[in-house]
Amino acid sequence: MNQLSRRQIAWRAAQDIRDGAYVNLGIGLPTLVSDFIPKDREVVLHSENGILGMGPAPKKGEEDPDLINAGKGLTTLIPGGAFFHHNDAFLMIRGGHIDIALLGAYEVSEKGDLANWTVEDPSTPPGVGGAMDLAAGAKEIRILLEHNTKEGAPRIRKQCQYPLTAPGVVKRIYTNLAVIDVTPDGLVAREIVQGLDFAGLQDKTEARLMLANDWRMLEAPAV
Amino acid sequence: MNQLSRRQIAWRAAQDIRDGAYVNLGIGLPTLVSDFIPKDREVVLHSENGILGMGPAPKKGEEDPDLINAGKGLTTLIPGGAFFHHNDAFLMIRGGHIDIALLGAYEVSEKGDLANWTVEDPSTPPGVGGAMDLAAGAKEIRILLEHNTKEGAPRIRKQCQYPLTAPGVVKRIYTNLAVIDVTPDGLVAREIVQGLDFAGLQDKTEARLMLANDWRMLEAPAV
Amino acid sequence: MIDKQVKNVTEAVSGIKDGSTLLFAGFGAVGEPVELIQALLDSGARDLTVVCNNSGTGEVGLAKLIKERRVTKLVCSFPRTSDSHCFEEAFAEGAIELELVPQGTMSERMRAAGAGIAGFYTKTSAGTKLAAGKETREFDGKTYVLEKPLKGDVALIKALKADRWGNLVYRKSARNFNPVMAMAADLTIAQVKEIVPLGALDPEIIVTPSIFVDRIVEVGQ
Amino acid sequence: MIDKQVKNVTEAVSGIKDGSTLLFAGFGAVGEPVELIQALLDSGARDLTVVCNNSGTGEVGLAKLIKERRVTKLVCSFPRTSDSHCFEEAFAEGAIELELVPQGTMSERMRAAGAGIAGFYTKTSAGTKLAAGKETREFDGKTYVLEKPLKGDVALIKALKADRWGNLVYRKSARNFNPVMAMAADLTIAQVKEIVPLGALDPEIIVTPSIFVDRIVEVGQ
Numbered sequence: 001m002n003q004l005s006r007r008q009i010a011w012r013a014a015q016d017i018r019d020g021a022y023v024n025l026g027i028g029l030p031t032l033v034s035d036f037i038p039k040d041r042e043v044v045l046h047s048e049n050g051i052l053g054m055g056p057a058p059k060k061g062e063e064d065p066d067l068i069n070a071g072k073g074l075t076t077l078i079p080g081g082a083f084f085h086h087n088d089a090f091l092m093i094r095g096g097h098i099d100i101a102l103l104g105a106y107e108v109s110e111k112g113d114l115a116n117w118t119v120e121d122p123s124t125p126p127g128v129g130g131a132m133d134l135a136a137g138a139k140e141i142r143i144l145l146e147h148n149t150k151e152g153a154p155r156i157r158k159q160c161q162y163p164l165t166a167p168g169v170v171k172r173i174y175t176n177l178a179v180i181d182v183t184p185d186g187l188v189a190r191e192i193v194q195g196l197d198f199a200g201l202q203d204k205t206e207a208r209l210m211l212a213n214d215w216r217m218l219e220a221p222a223v
Numbered sequence: 224m225n226q227l228s229r230r231q232i233a234w235r236a237a238q239d240i241r242d243g244a245y246v247n248l249g250i251g252l253p254t255l256v257s258d259f260i261p262k263d264r265e266v267v268l269h270s271e272n273g274i275l276g277m278g279p280a281p282k283k284g285e286e287d288p289d290l291i292n293a294g295k296g297l298t299t300l301i302p303g304g305a306f307f308h309h310n311d312a313f314l315m316i317r318g319g320h321i322d323i324a325l326l327g328a329y330e331v332s333e334k335g336d337l338a339n340w341t342v343e344d345p346s347t348p349p350g351v352g353g354a355m356d357l358a359a360g361a362k363e364i365r366i367l368l369e370h371n372t373k374e375g376a377p378r379i380r381k382q383c384q385y386p387l388t389a390p391g392v393v394k395r396i397y398t399n400l401a402v403i404d405v406t407p408d409g410l411v412a413r414e415i416v417q418g419l420d421f422a423g424l425q426d427k428t429e430a431r432l433m434l435a436n437d438w439r440m441l442e443a444p445a446v
Numbered sequence: 447m448i449d450k451q452v453k454n455v456t457e458a459v460s461g462i463k464d465g466s467t468l469l470f471a472g473f474g475a476v477g478e479p480v481e482l483i484q485a486l487l488d489s490g491a492r493d494l495t496v497v498c499n500n501s502g503t504g505e506v507g508l509a510k511l512i513k514e515r516r517v518t519k520l521v522c523s524f525p526r527t528s529d530s531h532c533f534e535e536a537f538a539e540g541a542i543e544l545e546l547v548p549q550g551t552m553s554e555r556m557r558a559a560g561a562g563i564a565g566f567y568t569k570t571s572a573g574t575k576l577a578a579g580k581e582t583r584e585f586d587g588k589t590y591v592l593e594k595p596l597k598g599d600v601a602l603i604k605a606l607k608a609d610r611w612g613n614l615v616y617r618k619s620a621r622n623f624n625p626v627m628a629m630a631a632d633l634t635i636a637q638v639k640e641i642v643p644l645g646a647l648d649p650e651i652i653v654t655p656s657i658f659v660d661r662i663v664e665v666g667q
Numbered sequence: 668m669i670d671k672q673v674k675n676v677t678e679a680v681s682g683i684k685d686g687s688t689l690l691f692a693g694f695g696a697v698g699e700p701v702e703l704i705q706a707l708l709d710s711g712a713r714d715l716t717v718v719c720n721n722s723g724t725g726e727v728g729l730a731k732l733i734k735e736r737r738v739t740k741l742v743c744s745f746p747r748t749s750d751s752h753c754f755e756e757a758f759a760e761g762a763i764e765l766e767l768v769p770q771g772t773m774s775e776r777m778r779a780a781g782a783g784i785a786g787f788y789t790k791t792s793a794g795t796k797l798a799a800g801k802e803t804r805e806f807d808g809k810t811y812v813l814e815k816p817l818k819g820d821v822a823l824i825k826a827l828k829a830d831r832w833g834n835l836v837y838r839k840s841a842r843n844f845n846p847v848m849a850m851a852a853d854l855t856i857a858q859v860k861e862i863v864p865l866g867a868l869d870p871e872i873i874v875t876p877s878i879f880v881d882r883i884v885e886v887g888q
Contacts, residue, residue: 020448022657042448044611044656048770049694049843052655065697066839072695072748079645080448080611082652083839085846085874086694087778090771094562094791095629097657125758126767127745128797133771136790137562167794243669245878265669267832267877271549272473272622275876288476289618295474295527302866303669303832305873306618308625308653309473310557313550317570317783318850320878348537349546350524351576356550359569360783390573554782561775564806567785585785585815594806615871650836651872 001195003176008220009144011036012191013102013174016142017043022052024093024134026103026116027071029144033102036223044080046098048130050089053081070130093130094137101138103131105145105170107160110207112170112182114141115162128165135166147175147204154206156180156187177201179218186210191218224418226399231443232367234259236325236397239365240266245275247316247357249326249339250294252367256325259446267303269321271353273312276304293353316353317360324361326354328368328393330383333430335393335405337364338385351388358389370398370427377429379403379410400424402441409433414441450612450662451641455485458635458663462491462600469556469598469627470498470508474527477620479604479637481665483507486602492516497556497596499549499623501525501533512536521596523549546576551593553626559597560629560658566593598631605654608638609645612659613652621653628658635661671833671883672862676706679856679884683712683821690777690819690848691719691729695748698841700825700858702886704728707823713737718777718817720770720844722746722754733757742817744770767797772814774847780818781850781879787814819852826875829859830866833880834873842874849879856882 004012010032017023017033019041025031034056037043045054048070055076058064062076069075077083092098105116114135118126135141145155156173173180178201179191190212192201198211227235233255240246240256242264248254257279260266268277271293278299281287285299292298300306315321328339337358341349358364368378379396396403401424402414413435415424421434452458459482462468468486472478487510494517501522502509509532511517520542525533536542547555548570558566567590571577581592603624605614614636616624628634636654641664673679680703683689689707693699708731715738722743723730730753732738741763746754757763768776769791779787788811792798802813824845826835835857837845849855857875862885 044448046657047840049697049840051840052657053649064839066841068695068697068840072697077649077839080609080613080656082613082647082649082655083837083842084652084655085842086770086844087774087847088655090774091557091561091629092655092657094771094775094789095560096562097560097629123759125746125755125765127743127747128767128769129745130770132769132795132797133791136793137771163796164794267669269878270619272476272619274619275878276870287618289620291474291476291619295476300618300870303830303834303877305834305868305870305876306616306621307873307876308621309549309623310553310626311876313553314778314782314850315876315878317550317554317568318781319783320781320850346538348525348534348544350522350526351546351548352524353549355548355574355576356570359572360550386575387573554784558787562790563775564788564790564809564811565804566779566787569783569785583785588785590785618871650839 002193004193004220007032007223009174009176011220011223012179012218013142013144017041017100021099022046022097024098024101024138026101028104030102030104031071046092048089050084050086051077051081053078090133093133096137096139098138100140100142101134102142102144103134105143106162107155107157108143108170108173109157109160110187112168113160114143114165114170115160117165118163120163131165135169140171141169142172143170144174147177154204157206177204188212189215191216193218225416227416227443230255230446232397232399234443234446235402235441236365236367240264240323244322245269245320247321247324247361249324251327253325253327254294269315271312273307273309274300274304276301313356316356319360319362321361323363323365324357325365325367326357328366329385330378330380331366331393331396332380332383333410335391336383337366337388337393338383340388341386343386354388358392363394364392365395366393367397370400377427380429400427411435412438414439416441449610450660451610452661452663455481455637455663455665458482458661459485459489462486462489464491465493466491466599467495469601469631470496471603471622471624471627473499473622475503477604477622477624479602480507482602482635482637487511493518495519495521497521497598499523500527501530503527503529505532509533512542515541517542519543519545521545521547523547523552548576552596553623555593555596556626556630559595563595567591568593599633601627601631601634603628603634603636605636605638607640607642607647608636608662609642609647611644611656612662613647613656614654614659615647615651616653625654628654634659637663637665639666640664670831671881672831673882673884676702676858676884676886679703679882680706680710683707683710685712686714687712687820688716688718690822690852691717692824692843692845692848694720694843696724698825698843698845700823701728703823703856703858708732714739716740716742718742718819720744721748722751724748724750726753730754733763736762738763740764740766742766742768744768744773769797773817774844776814776817777847777851780816784816788812789814820854822848822852822855824849824855824857826857826859828861828863828868829857829883830863830868832865832877833883834868834877835875835880836868836872837874846875849875855880858884858886860887861885
């Protein structure tokens with residue numbers, strides 16, 4: 001079974017970002033997406049801490065400690081970028097100005113419910129950051145996640161087991177096994193990796209799936 | 224009777240503005256106040272259209288059509304001034320950041336109700352501008368007005384006859400005849416012009432007045 | 447590639463439908479997108495709701511739109527200004543509806559539309575005729591009025607400079623309603639004096655980031 | 668004459684009372700008023716409620732305040748960061764109350780405090796545990812949560828430059844929470860790298876106008 005690496009999941013998600021889109025990349029897996037946006041597309045990356053037009057990580061010797069991304073890693077600004085304050089950064093999010101938020105998740109439900117902020121571990125305090133603002137506010141939510149946990153448990157569920165970030169917001173899911181759309185009729189598998197059939201995918205998924213008539217192979221280059 | 228001119232009312236109001244105050248001057252009579260702020264005080268004038276640090280009217284040849292005040296007259300900016308957008312201008316007002324708003328009025332009631340936006344003339348459409356925002360938002364509202372109408376009707380009333388701008392907001396009233404404070408116990412005359420006694424002032428005032436124990440003569444230089 | 451530049455004001459206002467709600471920036475004539483409003487006049491669009499601080503002057507721009515009875519409703523804080531006779535006549539005839547809104551509330555309602563806020567409570571207008579029919583509520587013993595978002599289908603705005611992404615900077619008090627209206631419409635169209643190369647605007651001084659702007663047109667005045 | 672400059676950070680934080688609600692700006696260490704927080708530590712103030720996006724790092728600043736059990740409540744969006752063990756220990760012991768707030772809601776609640784808004788409706792957190800106990804309401808068929816203002820007695824902020832009136836400019840992403848916290852407190856204290864002469868800051872590029880700032884101190888780092 002040709003399952004995708006984390007970088008390949010990011011590559012696949014990047015192919016769907018249209019030229020000119022304003023995009024927020026969540027912490028973790030989604031952050032990798034910025035490396036794979038097709039060169040012929042101009043995409044404006046937004047960061048919750050007051051940046052539009054984030055560029056790649058700085059080259060050695062060009063790091064600026066006052067220029068960080070939402071994950072608190074050093075970043076850069078590309079020509080056309082702008083700085084603003086936190087309140088305007090979240091006005092852009094809450095007000096529906098962000099075209100696409102690509103987020104990580106613990107779980108997604110068949111209704112598009114998103115759980116990505118807490119696993120309710122009583123030993124550590126919870127943190128939410130901008131997750132709920134993005135989930136509720138961005139025009140379109142797309143999720144990148146491993147199809148199953150390390151223990152093999154499904155992450156795409158009938159109902160989320162973990163507390164919700166927002167109900168009914170996810171539109172598309174990219175995993176190491178498939179690309180799945182959340183539709184009013186339910187989850188529709190659009191792409192599946194080579195060596196896994198639909199029944200096999202369903203086996204690894206708690207929620208009920210449908211197979212798109214025009215489904216195709218999920219493939220990604222070695223990246 | 225030594226009643227004050229309009230410029231003298233403005234002069235008297237200006238004497239009460241403390242050093243360092245952030246002040247909004249309403250259209251009309253209050254606009255004159257800026258000419259009389261004592262030279263040893265630094266006062267920052269705010270304008271609803273996005274200015275802090277308004278200066279005097281421009282000198283001939285130095286007019287800038289992009290720099291106007293709330294009355295749409297040409298103005299200037301002094302060192303330390305700043306430009307911002309309309310929303311921040313009213314955030315300052317509504318949020319209680321303006322120390323003093325000096326406003327004109329049609330009427331003030333003994334409870335400090337303010338009526339300064341419409342006389343309900345059916346032949347002309349009403350306009351409110353920033354009057355209600357200022358009346359409800361500034362830390363302290365002080366009113367400048369002629370004590371009586373041209374016809375001799377009182378403007379300081381038991382109840383306002385005209386529609387309210389905001390209830391119970393006025394703290395001090397400057398007129399051509401007196402300086403009157405609005406207190407929880409009622410209106411208190413603090414200064415009265417020469418040649419008018421308290422009974423005479425009460426005659427020209429519909430609301431019941433009290434006389435401050437330490438009342439004094441209301442005097443202003445020829446300005 | 448992101449290029450929000452359009453060739454001329456005619457193209458800039460193309461597609462504005464009859465019945466639209468339009469936000470017109472400016473405080474009096476300062477910061478007013480005169481050329482865009484003229485192009486809108488020429489486009490023939492009608493049955494418009496216009497949100498504007500004032501009601502137009504003389505017989506040009508918004509005043510002319512009103513004179514031609516193409517504005518069915520004006521949302522406004524201060525319709526009576528020097529030479530606002532077109533509006534006053536239409537109003538006297540009952541040919542235009544006026545929604546009078548305190549200036550700060552008008553601005554905050556547009557911000558709410560841009561910021562995803564479905565309603566907010568303000569002291570402004572509490573206890574006055576302009577709160578008639580509006581829901582009120584006590585917070586800490588004071589009365590507040592519930593105000594709803596004011597969203598435009600289209601905003602017509604004016605700035606000093608833009609780049610091809612649509613980042614904008616303004617000049618002095620001509621900033622006024624422009625940034626908040628830019629946030630509050632589905633389609634924001636900006637006329638600018640000059641379009642500069644991408645990267646020429648210092649990222650620290652951009653007032654309206656490009657995300658709020660859809661079309662820009664250089665009018666060079 | 669307006670002169671908001673104070674001599675040093677000790678004077679800058681003087682008069683902050685036990686039991687105060689304090690707003691600490693910064694996103695992680697970027698834009699964090701480190702020297703002011705250290706001076707507050709030295710001042711001995713306790714029983715504090717602190718509003719801050721994170722919970723401090725290592726055993727300095729906010730982390731040290733928490734370690735010394737001088738913070739009774741933290742209002743925060745993301746308390747777990749690298750080396751946030753002081754908070755985590757206090758939390759595990761039940762020695763500190765945590766009010767977890769979505770980052771944008773935290774920012775908007777502070778803006779509301781600064782803007783005279785007594786409450787606002789947001790979609791953020793609707794249908795989640797963080798809306799538990801909060802009033803909700805439908806607008807256009809969607810559920811919104813009523814959020815209240817979050818006001819500070821004191822805000823500690825950091826900027827790049829100031830003038831003696833207290834106008835402020837920032838640097839890159841160090842702007843973050845600083846401008847909104849400046850608006851939202853009764854007393855706003857800013858540490859800056861440099862105090863420049865009045866008039867040296869271009870009025871077009873001032874981000875925090877002086878009206879929001881009460882004390883400034885040059886720390887020269």
